[in-house]
Amino acid sequence: MKNKGFVMHYYLMLLPGYVWLVMFSIVPIFGVLIAFQDYHPVRGIWDSEWIGFENFEYMFTLNDSKVIFFNTIFIAVMKIAANLIVPIAFALLLHELRNAIFKRWVQTLVYLPHFLSWVILSGILIDVFSYTGPINNLLSRLGAEPVLFMGKPDLFPFLVVGSDVWKEFGFNTIIYLAALTGINPSLYEAAALDGAGRWKRLKHVTFPGITPTISLLLILSLGNVLNAGFDQIFNLYNPLVYSTGDIIDTWVYREGLLNLQYGLATTVGLLKSGVGFILITLSYYLASRFSNYRIF
Numbered sequence: 001m002k003n004k005g006f007v008m009h010y011y012l013m014l015l016p017g018y019v020w021l022v023m024f025s026i027v028p029i030f031g032v033l034i035a036f037q038d039y040h041p042v043r044g045i046w047d048s049e050w051i052g053f054e055n056f057e058y059m060f061t062l063n064d065s066k067v068i069f070f071n072t073i074f075i076a077v078m079k080i081a082a083n084l085i086v087p088i089a090f091a092l093l094l095h096e097l098r099n100a101i102f103k104r105w106v107q108t109l110v111y112l113p114h115f116l117s118w119v120i121l122s123g124i125l126i127d128v129f130s131y132t133g134p135i136n137n138l139l140s141r142l143g144a145e146p147v148l149f150m151g152k153p154d155l156f157p158f159l160v161v162g163s164d165v166w167k168e169f170g171f172n173t174i175i176y177l178a179a180l181t182g183i184n185p186s187l188y189e190a191a192a193l194d195g196a197g198r199w200k201r202l203k204h205v206t207f208p209g210i211t212p213t214i215s216l217l218l219i220l221s222l223g224n225v226l227n228a229g230f231d232q233i234f235n236l237y238n239p240l241v242y243s244t245g246d247i248i249d250t251w252v253y254r255e256g257l258l259n260l261q262y263g264l265a266t267t268v269g270l271l272k273s274g275v276g277f278i279l280i281t282l283s284y285y286l287a288s289r290f291s292n293y294r295i296f
Contacts, residue, residue: 030045031045031266034266036055037051037263059264059268059271068251069248071247072228075233075247076225076226079160079164079165080224083164083168083221084221086169088210090173092176092206110169110170110173113170114168114171118231125236126236135149150238153240153245156244160232179212183205216287219283220284221283222280223284226248229247234253249272251265252268
């Protein structure tokens, strides 16, 4: 009886999480019916006219749909690549430090931006890269013309990727540092006895030791190919950079909530969710197949 009561306490502890999951993740699924309707809020889902796949056909005729899908994939892939390369390089450099106190200070400093929301960070970035901000003041002192960084379509995607790396690379570095710590020190000692220098030890001991972690994180990131970061881009972009900065999530927000195109916005969101589900399923299959990673 005591064990049953103990188990019941666990279920009661999980109950708020289940209620939240049902209310905000399962009940809204029924809203995908809007994608197949000429939806009017006054009529509601059950009384709006059913139009089948007309919204899907109309979506593929829009130039905007091609632009937002390209922008989303382009920005997301650049983020995945940058958030893989930079943390690995930084973790390797940090791992070589012998001063433990300085090492901890550096880890703390680079880790702090991860805890700040994009509302705060976007305000900082907009001020720094504004026409009268410190970056343009420095350029003016060097004799160059000020640049409207936040208004240049060709620069905006790279600002998005760079700021995302700045925010997250400290957190990702911890993962690779943990993998580096797990490498057996005797391997380095054996390599040194064989005459291997620092570069050869890095090439033949360090990289093979963290390769499983790298491959696992790379495979799992496949599911985020259509997630370019709504919070970040929504707080940073403006109409001047829609051509290169507008992604699926921001477009759905504008069309659905601002322009009241509920059916079309739901169609694009449903397509993104369907493709994302396939990619996530594929990524977990590949992780299980090649990295022996399983959730269940």
